Amino acid sequence: MAAATPGSPLALFTWSWIFALASGDLIEITSKSGVIVTLPCQASNSTTITAVEWIRPDLEPEYVLKYQDGQLDLNNQHLSFKDRVELEDSEMKDGDVSLVLRDVTTDDRGTYECHITLRRTNDTVKETVETETFTIKLYVLPLPEFIRAEPGDNVTLACRAPSYTDIRAVVWSRPDLEPRVILYQKRMSDPEHQHLSFQDRVELEDNEMKDGDVSLVLRNVTTGDSGTYECRVIPDTIFYIIADHEPFCIVHLNSNPEPKLPVLRPIVSVVVWTPYFISTLLMVSLYRERLTGRKAAVTMTMPPPSEEGLDGQHDDVYDNVTTEHQF
Known part of the structure; x- marks a missing residue:
């Protein structure tokens, strides 16, 4: 079994929102909610990977992701991981079978196991099949x-x-x-x-x-x-x-009571309602002006001057004045 030491390929790179601690065969990762997290898993070099199983033993079914016979097997995948997980490198170059988990939630907290089935060949032995297992503990910080x-x-x-x-x-x-x-x-x-x-x-x-x-x-x-x-x-x-x-x-x-400001409340009320009061007065004033704004028209009718002289005109002037008022 390979050891996950800080200098080995199993040591997780650190992001600003993830902290990873490698200790022996256990890797501990702390992540925020709602982000994408990578659970690292690296097979030994010079090997052929025939199967990869990512599981969480506390789930039923326990499969997070399963790769076998050159393709993913999603039949037994736990529903909570549907459309949220994938291998970081689908070609598994250099033995990288790390798991990418998207939209992390507190429900994703737990212990994950990465099982890699390897087929080895060398000069002395025709073929051997081995299994490497790595354990990753994921903790997701809850959103307060x-x-x-x-x-x-x-x-x-x-x-x-x-x-x-x-x-x-x-x-x-x-x-x-x-x-x-x-x-x-x-x-x-x-x-x-x-x-x-x-x-x-x-x-x-x-x-x-x-x-x-x-x-x-x-x-x-x-x-x-x-x-x-x-x-x-x-x-x-x-x-x-x-x-x-x-x-x-x-x-x-x-649970601290909200501060009460009795002195400011009247001032706030005045500030809020004053514009409405002023606008109402202006509207009333304009309306009244429209009703009374027409000027009075006065028409005076006087008889033509007669030959009787001015004295005769003065007697009838008031009788011949007609005033018209238009409103």
Whole structure:
């Protein structure tokens, strides 16, 4: 079995978003969610590869990708990897059978095994068939969720494990608190290790954890509940120490009351409503001007001067004046 040392071809190149640690025959990779990650696997030189199997032993079926007889065999592939995996080099030049996994999610976390079947030939032995196996442990950082709650509210911190996972224990915790927030083991709570401030206020949304639902319900929220909550899901197939197990979900809760600004509120109201008030006055003024803006027209009719002289005209001037008003 080849050793995956930092100087060997099995050592993973490092990206800004991936950290790889090679130790013995185990390669550990940490990746962000939503990116493309490459799980490295390199066969020995001067060999002919007849089959490649990428598997995850905790899945059923366990096949992530299978190559045999010169082509990919997708019949037994686990559905969660459909259209998301491929060999980095389809021609497997220089023995490179690394696996490319796209759109990584927290469901992809686990231990992957790369099995390579080789056919060797040399001068002394006609032909030998050997198998090389490499193990890669992939951890995917969860995308943190940010939620807000007012004091006195009930809030749900959402978290869901893969539905195919048999859950042995669930731990919700806050890194700034000791002991833990809540511990569920074998579908029973363990109040003995629970932080006092959460007693009688927390429970799993579904005690049976159907479909991997391990969401936490927090009742009667207080300002002291603000903080970062981490959910660790321990499958039945793994016997890690709970404290060392990586979080499956991360939720940031802000329960601090929103600042109230009573002095500024009237000012804000005036600033908001003043333009509407001014525009209304202008519209009313323009409308009234349209109704009353026509000037009065005056028509005066006077008789032609007569031979009787000015005195006779003065007597009849008021009788012959006609005024017309147009509005």
